[in-house]
Amino acid sequence: MGRSPCCEKDHTNKGAWTKEEDDKLISYIKSHGEGCWRSLPRSAGLLRCGKSCRLRWINYLRPDLKRGNFTVEEDDLIIKLHSLLGNKWSLIATRLPGRTDNEIKNYWNTHVKRKLLRRGIDPITHRPINETKACKDFSEAREEEDSLVKILSFGPKVEKDQENGLVCKKEIDEDLVGEERRCLDLNLELRISPPWQDQVHGREKFHCNACRFGFGNGKECRCGDVKCQTDESSSSSYSSSDITSSIGYDFLGLNSRVLDFSPLEMQ
DNA sequence: AAAACATGCAACCGCGAACTG
DNA sequence: ACAGTTCGCGGTTGCATGTTT
Numbered sequence: 001m002g003r004s005p006c007c008e009k010d011h012t013n014k015g016a017w018t019k020e021e022d023d024k025l026i027s028y029i030k031s032h033g034e035g036c037w038r039s040l041p042r043s044a045g046l047l048r049c050g051k052s053c054r055l056r057w058i059n060y061l062r063p064d065l066k067r068g069n070f071t072v073e074e075d076d077l078i079i080k081l082h083s084l085l086g087n088k089w090s091l092i093a094t095r096l097p098g099r100t101d102n103e104i105k106n107y108w109n110t111h112v113k114r115k116l117l118r119r120g121i122d123p124i125t126h127r128p129i130n131e132t133k134a135c136k137d138f139s140e141a142r143e144e145e146d147s148l149v150k151i152l153s154f155g156p157k158v159e160k161d162q163e164n165g166l167v168c169k170k171e172i173d174e175d176l177v178g179e180e181r182r183c184l185d186l187n188l189e190l191r192i193s194p195p196w197q198d199q200v201h202g203r204e205k206f207h208c209n210a211c212r213f214g215f216g217n218g219k220e221c222r223c224g225d226v227k228c229q230t231d232e233s234s235s236s237s238y239s240s241s242d243i244t245s246s247i248g249y250d251f252l253g254l255n256s257r258v259l260d261f262s263p264l265e266m267q
Numbered sequence: 268a269a270a271a272c273a274t275g276c277a278a279c280c281g282c283g284a285a286c287t288g
Numbered sequence: 289a290c291a292g293t294t295c296g297c298g299g300t301t302g303c304a305t306g307t308t309t
Contacts, residue, residue: 016277016303038294054295055278090297105298106276 013047017056021046025053026061059102066098070107078104078112083126 013021028044034057036043037050046053070078074096081092089101089108096104108123116123120130 014279036294049279051280051295052278058296059277087298101297102277110275 012041012049012052014052017060021048022056022061025057029057029061055102059100062100064098065100070099070111074099075112078108079116079126082108082112082123 024044024046028040028046032043037054039050040046040053041048041050044053048056077095078092081095085091087105089105093099093101093104113123116126117129120128122129
């Protein structure tokens with residue numbers, strides 16, 4: 001037995017919504033609330049599929065929707081959340097009030113994806129595109145890094161820095177030290193060591209997710225990152241044996257509320 | 268001015284999860 | 289426990305609009 005259709009397709013309109021249909025849907029939901037999408041069209045006097053009504057309401061008619069372009073902050077947040085969650089648009093949307101999953105998805109596909117590619121970052125893995133070849137031997141990888149510096153003559157000027165990897169020249173400032181010198185826009189993370197590690201004075205240093213994605217604020221950070229040690233709760237640097245707890249700590253921001261899933265809890 | 272092409276976004280579709288009897 | 293139903297998500301499509309030739 002096959003799956004039953006969500007509605008009687010013979011008697012439903014498709015395509016763009018008219019003003020009259022919008023008005024009917026808005027007034028019905030205002031007086032009856034959301035939900036029961038299957039029966040809603042008939043009750044509201046709409047010749048539409050329930051799914052279509054739900055989509056129209058959620059993506060376009062909801063009064064709390066934010067209109068207009070995405071801000072730089074929203075842009076950054078989408079990239080950070082996508083690097084954590086992947087194409088979980090609905091989850092990402094919960095962190096951007098007034099934005100819908102569909103809107104974010106469209107924005108990602110039309111703007112952000114292209115922006116990352118221009119920066120040489122794979123929009124799927126959020127790693128430098130060339131890093132997929134990272135298992136080459138050391139010298140080969142170093143040559144690659146050198147050539148990248150040459151290739152990246154467009155956009156921000158890139159230089160090779162002994163301590164910090166590839167760094168944007170315009171970002172190089174004597175007032176900045178360590179991690180702060182890393183190019184914020186072109187973090188290519190090119191290194192020979194396994195990812196997620198830094199070499200600090202000959203010993204390895206592991207970054208927690210909070211630092212890694214720019215959310216480190218001291219309370220959440222336990223990796224000993226310079227940026228985070230200004231806070232009173234900064235703990236001592238992690239040793240290699242702590243890597244598991246470091247990576248596992250506060251995964252997806254469940255403790256730090258970087259990602260607050262409380263609205264998703266069962267009623 | 269018009270055709271061709273590119274872009275952005277609303278809407279659709281199919282699937283799997285969750286719910287219900 | 290199971291089958292049927294409903295909902296929500298993510299991928300994809302198609303159309304309107306803008307830009308280029």
